[in-house]
Amino acid sequence: DAARQARYSFLWESAERMSCNRLATGHHRDDQAETVLMRLLCGSTLLGLGGIRPVDDSGRLIRPLLELSRKELEAFARCNHIPYAEDSSNLSEKYLRNRLRHKLIPEIERKYDPAFTRNLILLGEEAAFFRQCLEDRFRQLRDSLVEWAEGDSPRINCPAAAELPLVLRRYLLRRIVFDYTAGGVILSGRVLDAVDRLLVRGTSGRRLDLPGGLVACREFDFLSIGEKKSAPTGAQPEQIEIKGPGKTTIILGGLRWELSFEVRPYEAGTNNVFFQKEGAEGVWEERFDRDKLKFPLYAGAWRAGERIQPFGLEGTKKLKKLFLEKRIPCSMRMRIPVLRDSRGEVLWVCGVARSALGALSPESTSVLLVRALCLPVRGFTGVTIIDT
Structure with a gap:
């Protein structure tokens, strides 16, 4: 992940120097299949299987080659005499993606399912569609279920949220924390389970520490998300x-x-x-x-x-x-x-x-x-x- 961040930092700096307002990467459909399989093996939920998006939220990062395979791109480059560079690290089996690319996926396609890559891509597309449906529903529910208090600290209406299906409730909690921290905190499945229990069955006054210095607190019919406060010194209030x-x-x-x-x-x-x-x-x-x-x-x-x-x-x-x-x-x-x-x-x-x-x-x-x-x-x- 650090190498990925370094690459994007270099590309964005280069784009800024050349006054470019878009950054296009060469991700292709094989990259998409590998990403879906990697996330599946790492225990991702259905929402995480959406894979690589053609355009990011800012609209500035685009991936126009996702519909083409690696073989199709290489053939096009050879026919049109377009030079390209091959990253030597792509051959190293030190990395999980390379082991999937060179061993596991070819083995599955050879022995079990020749359409395995295509099926992974379809799974990613369906997961992305499902995630978008949840996002649309979240936007509909947000104003009726969530109050934003001091410093935009969210308070969730527990009885109303408890009536939602579990998958939508978990998405609601994850998105609220994501928005509150400007993308700085993404709750894991284990933490989401604990927060959901506090929302559905928690008693008033119960608290739960969250990543990123946050705390969830049940206050009667509301669940508030905010930053941890310093412990009181014991002195009487002024x-x-x-x-x-x-x-x-x-x-x-x-x-x-x-x-x-x-x-x-x-x-x-x-x-x-x-x-x-x-x-x-x-x-x-x-x-x-x-x-x-x-x-x-x-x-x-x-x-x-x-x-x-x-x-x-x-x-x-x-x-x-x-x-x-x-x-x-x-x-x-x-x-x-x-x-x-x-x-x-x-x-x-x-x-x-x-x-x-x-x-x-x-x-x-x-x-x-x-x-x-x-x-x-x-x-x-x-x-x-x-x-x-």
Whole structure:
């Protein structure tokens, strides 16, 4: 493979020097048959048996001689007095392709099937057609099954994908990873089996390391593919101090939040809980009794073991359990602002739940209106959190 890459690098550099916009190679039908057989012997699936393509994806690399045999090309060159060079390495049995060319294929054609080369080529053509059918189906399904989040990280709808035939599901997974890494990672059959099991039968929170520094993570009904994150240091997440009414900004896990605090007169009949979403930007608001709260307040990411006294319920509940009940993915939890009072008690998990602390009542005289606005960062236009 290294020699092949070196040859193509030289050819492309030569083409660029001569201002050529196409590169034509001399691959012929015998090369095609050998390629199909090599891939078959190396354990390739049907998708890998498509062989050599006449034109690559860029349209710049073409192979116009694939329909002709080596003997036909040599005869044409002799009749027309066209000189050509024979690579001496083509005679060495050190390489698998040469052993197939000089020994195995002639032996099979002599003893078992004179049309063996032709049959290999037909197999390659049928495999290429089947692969194109899968590609067309993949393009139809991609938008309905895959969401692209931060940094174009894909999230696959597991229940919908699980309904697909296995061969299409495997192709979907392979192509998604291939596209996400710009062709840098091609999943092997063994890895595909593991990812498929995670998609079909995995439980939320399960993770699977993939080649190329990637990780697949099952998050409730979604399977996300992304880069591995550095392990946490164990330090408590930072939080900001809110000394009084006004605006402040906090960035959590790549999301930028604008928090505003405003004191208003209390109006009878005002809802304690208010949810609003405008266009592509998420806006969440909560109202608290100003006289029951003391500044400074604090805002930051959630902390392990932290609890909340949910509004309308008795007792307290761990935030982790709350996230599980609300089906908030692990990757999203550190991006949600948590508002705390001056004692560090949780008042509000933005867009998820509010506390009974600081609740308004008929005796209230002033309201602390807290608004959280999620601003687009690195491709994000909002978050999918449902308020209660």
